[in-house]
Amino acid sequence: MRHRVHGRKLGRTTAHRKALFRNQLIALFTHERIVTTVAKAKELRPVAERMVTLAASGSLPARRRVATMVPDKAVAKRLFDEIAPRFAGRSGGYTRIVRVGPRRGDGATLAVIEFVDYVPHTKGESGQESSKTSLMDRARGMFGAKKNGEKAGETAEAAETAATPLEEEAAAPEAEAQAEAAADEQPAGQSEESGEAEKND
Amino acid sequence: MANPKRRHSKARRNKRRAHDALTQPGWSVCPTCFEPKPPHCVCPHCGSYRGRTVIEVEELD
Numbered sequence: 001m002r003h004r005v006h007g008r009k010l011g012r013t014t015a016h017r018k019a020l021f022r023n024q025l026i027a028l029f030t031h032e033r034i035v036t037t038v039a040k041a042k043e044l045r046p047v048a049e050r051m052v053t054l055a056a057s058g059s060l061p062a063r064r065r066v067a068t069m070v071p072d073k074a075v076a077k078r079l080f081d082e083i084a085p086r087f088a089g090r091s092g093g094y095t096r097i098v099r100v101g102p103r104r105g106d107g108a109t110l111a112v113i114e115f116v117d118y119v120p121h122t123k124g125e126s127g128q129e130s131s132k133t134s135l136m137d138r139a140r141g142m143f144g145a146k147k148n149g150e151k152a153g154e155t156a157e158a159a160e161t162a163a164t165p166l167e168e169e170a171a172a173p174e175a176e177a178q179a180e181a182a183a184d185e186q187p188a189g190q191s192e193e194s195g196e197a198e199k200n201d
Numbered sequence: 202m203a204n205p206k207r208r209h210s211k212a213r214r215n216k217r218r219a220h221d222a223l224t225q226p227g228w229s230v231c232p233t234c235f236e237p238k239p240p241h242c243v244c245p246h247c248g249s250y251r252g253r254t255v256i257e258v259e260e261l262d
Contacts, residue, residue, distance in 0.1 A: 100243050112243075
């Protein structure tokens, strides 16, 4: 029985797991949003929220406790000076986890973990945009492949009929074709992204 | 060494496989773009989740 067994080991020893959380905390506090697996995101959340709560007090003991889990001084400073003040009115619930879809390669469900006040970048910073597009390509490559394999005709029809509002009518078949193209381009987009994804893991 | 005495008939084989069918994965409909999407997931078509929260921007051109 696994009654009252709390948490996941994530296939790691204690030290390895802690090191993973340290890496992920730095990435999260730097970028405000990271993409990882659902299991890792769910384990990371309480750790991350504890850091924000500690940082809200701003005291020296809090700084020292945070420093044990956020070994990067610049990032810790950013947590205390920029992130924690934004959540002054909250006691927990600083982060949000949203499922993105299965990862190509091993099918693990990916999730975004981000601060609740995170505002997605609109068009502008090219670097940001490209990483986001490739993420979408990744998700869509999976679904596109599934559709093509199992029920290509059915979904194509669904796209035609369901896409009623605005310019969706015209966009749908085009997007469908592009999804297929994106699936072909997958290796390039993925290798570009994989460096960052690895870091987040 | 123990060996099968008889070859299994097609009927036996097929009866065994009668319970092997896969089920369709669950699907829901994106409330924003009305495309099918996996439930509890960001819509892979428009990148929105729970209406307001636009998580991923699409734009592949």
